[in-house]
Amino acid sequence: MNLKEIYAQLTEDDIKVLKAIERRLKTHEFVPVEILEKETKLPLHRLERSLYHLNKLKLLRRMSGSSLGYRLTILAYDVLAIHTLMKRGVLAEIGDKIGVGKESDVYLGIAPGGKRLAVKFHRVGRKSFRHVARNRPYKLEDSWLLQSKVSASREFAALKELYPRGAKVPKPVDKSRHVVVTELIEGAVELYTKPDIPDPLKALEDVLVTIEIAYKDVGIVHGDLSEYNIIVVPSTSEAFIIDWPQYVEKDSPLAERLLRRDVEYVVRFFKKVYGIPLDVDEVVRRLKELPSGSG
Known part of the structure; x- marks a missing residue:
């Protein structure tokens, strides 16, 4: 069922x-x-x-x-979140599962006017508690349900800051408990599937610009970026970064190391799959440069 x-x-x-x-x-x-x-x-x-x-x-x-x-159970928490989102008029219907991540499930949602949405259920407890606690830059609640709620709240807050600044992320719509609702980016596929992209350089630039907006304008670093949390629309070569709950603040001792690691993973993938040669040091330097007139 x-x-x-x-x-x-x-x-x-x-x-x-x-x-x-x-x-x-x-x-x-x-x-x-x-x-x-x-x-x-x-x-x-x-x-x-x-x-x-x-x-x-x-x-x-x-x-x-x-x-x-x-x-x-986590299924009961799902039901309560859906109930709230329907009462608010955000969702009229919940559809089939359209994606599975290591710590999330994504379902198709239908808004009252018929618009298609992405409904993401955070599943922090899917991994062992020790592993999750060790790899999160924020305090976890004792309950796996509450952990998932914290994760969703962080992701929604990040998207609310990133999207208005022009970052290539899904547009946030609403959240309830451990569930985040965003626009559905039609035609998007996961980058790790190595899709045929007409203009892979544009896709790479989309990713790097979003990393830059996050770092300079919002003051956060994704912290877990790879081809597994980047989606692309092959018809337009647009690329979007997803999965933001584990972000770290710019002033965290971990921030610079994680920023470099994010860039390394992305640059390495695009070089290997699409033949785009970029120097990691040069990209990181560009991302950390102050805007002209600052300081």
Whole structure:
């Protein structure tokens, strides 16, 4: 059963129960039924029916013991985010999965007017917690759900700063919990697939200009840039940088090393695949130069 089918089966009681458990994310690993009864104000028979239904849909995990309790699964968090985005009028429909990353799933979204959107669900817990914690420049929450929420918030904040300044990134639309909604860049494919690009130099320049805008104008470094988080539109040779949650601030001790590494990966790929020879040192020097008249 896919996400769309699961969402269609939910009742108002189900949403109320999920939200009640969500409110206790920071205080309870498993929320006891007694607390849910008070939080939802549902009669016990309706609460139990909803809990049974949600458990059957794999939206809850149940802990049995001296006190029966429940916690949300990542699928339940997906459902709550979709519900909020639909209530806001951002989404009219959620479609099929159109992309999978190491820490995200991307679905097709349809806006009320029919516009196609990209709906990205952050999945920070997909990797081991130790690995994630070691490779993130920000404090992680204890819950994997809350970690994913932090990741989405960071990405959305970065896109909100980058897009108005002319950076080649997807246009941000809205976010809820661990979900970021952006414009869908029609016809785009992942750079790692080595697509036939009419003007690969233009694509490379798009990437370098976006790195420069991020560094000079926004004050951040992507920090994990490679052919796996660059998408290109072959018909126009446009290139866009995606996946921004792990960015580091420009004044971080890691920033210069990560900036150079980002550039090295990109330049090396374009040289190997498209035969464009650029000197990494020269590119990094250009990116770090102050605009004329500064200082």
